[in-house]
Amino acid sequence: MGNDTITLLSSREIEKMRRAGRLAAELLDYLAPLVRPGVSTLELNDEAERWTQKQGAKSAPLGYHGFPKSICTSINEVICHGIPSAHQILREGDIINIDVTPILDGYYGDSSRTFFVGTPSPIAKKLVEVTEECLKRGIEAVKPGGKIGDIGAAIQEYAESEGFSVVRDFVGHGISNVFHSAPQIPHYGIKGKGKRIRPGMVFTIEPMINQGTWEAVVLEDGWTAVTKDGKLSAQFEHTIAVTETGVEILTL
Numbered sequence: 001m002g003n004d005t006i007t008l009l010s011s012r013e014i015e016k017m018r019r020a021g022r023l024a025a026e027l028l029d030y031l032a033p034l035v036r037p038g039v040s041t042l043e044l045n046d047e048a049e050r051w052t053q054k055q056g057a058k059s060a061p062l063g064y065h066g067f068p069k070s071i072c073t074s075i076n077e078v079i080c081h082g083i084p085s086a087h088q089i090l091r092e093g094d095i096i097n098i099d100v101t102p103i104l105d106g107y108y109g110d111s112s113r114t115f116f117v118g119t120p121s122p123i124a125k126k127l128v129e130v131t132e133e134c135l136k137r138g139i140e141a142v143k144p145g146g147k148i149g150d151i152g153a154a155i156q157e158y159a160e161s162e163g164f165s166v167v168r169d170f171v172g173h174g175i176s177n178v179f180h181s182a183p184q185i186p187h188y189g190i191k192g193k194g195k196r197i198r199p200g201m202v203f204t205i206e207p208m209i210n211q212g213t214w215e216a217v218v219l220e221d222g223w224t225a226v227t228k229d230g231k232l233s234a235q236f237e238h239t240i241a242v243t244e245t246g247v248e249i250l251t252l
């Protein structure tokens with residue numbers, strides 16, 4: 001199939017996506033209490049890998065286009081794709097996005113949350129809360145018969161009304177027994193534009209919302225994407241399935 005062919009999943013496949021998605025949520029629940037000052041992002045990675053193997057699953061990021069670790073850990077000005085490291089120690093007041101994608105029985109569950117390390121600054125707290133609300137509003141905009149642009153429009157309208165900006169360079173994506181496929185799901189855009197949303201589509205919505213400029217720069221390691229102005233960025237991600245009547249969140 002071509003790269004822009006949107007796969008519609010059968011109910012049998014959606015059941016497999018449900019299991020993989022639930023595992024992603026359980027993994028984030030498992031990691032949440034480990035997020036505290038003094039912990040390295042490599043320790044979080046190693047805990048995630050160990051837990052994932054114990055469930056009979058695999059970590060999709062490991063080796064994906066050469067990505068060297070099992071999860072992405074993105075602290076403060078890091079937008080996404082931060083690489084866990086023993087040298088990266090969480091500090092009081094940091095925000096950290098942990099993005100996990102277990103593969104179970106061949107199907108992928110992709111989810112991320114942004115956590116507070118200790119007590120956040122007022123601006124960090126607001127950014128994270130607004131970003132979580134952006135994901136919620138994006139999901140609510142998914143309607144069978146609607147358009148992909150409805151999702152980004154809802155997210156952008158809310159994020160910008162709160163004084164924040166929406167990252168353009170990274171988007172949500174179709175997901176099934178492959179990690180990334182069509183359609184692309186921008187987190188900005190215009191209501192009524194883009195491809196039609198149909199029952200059986202399964203994709204992620206994963207808004208990255210910045211305190212300052214939306215512009216991103218990728219570091220020398222080829223992965224770590226940071227804000228161009230060094231200000232904070234937050235992200236939340238769910239994998240969702242479009243149903244006959246609405247939407248089912250698979251990563252709860």
Ligand code: MF3
Nearest residue numbers: 061064067072081099101110
């Ligand atoms: N989980 C990320 C996403 O939401 C992708 C990570 S790709 C990696 O699409 F190679 F960086 F792990």
Ligand code: CO
Nearest residue numbers: 099110111237
């Ligand atoms: Co992800």
Ligand code: CO
Nearest residue numbers: 110204206237
């Ligand atoms: Co994703």
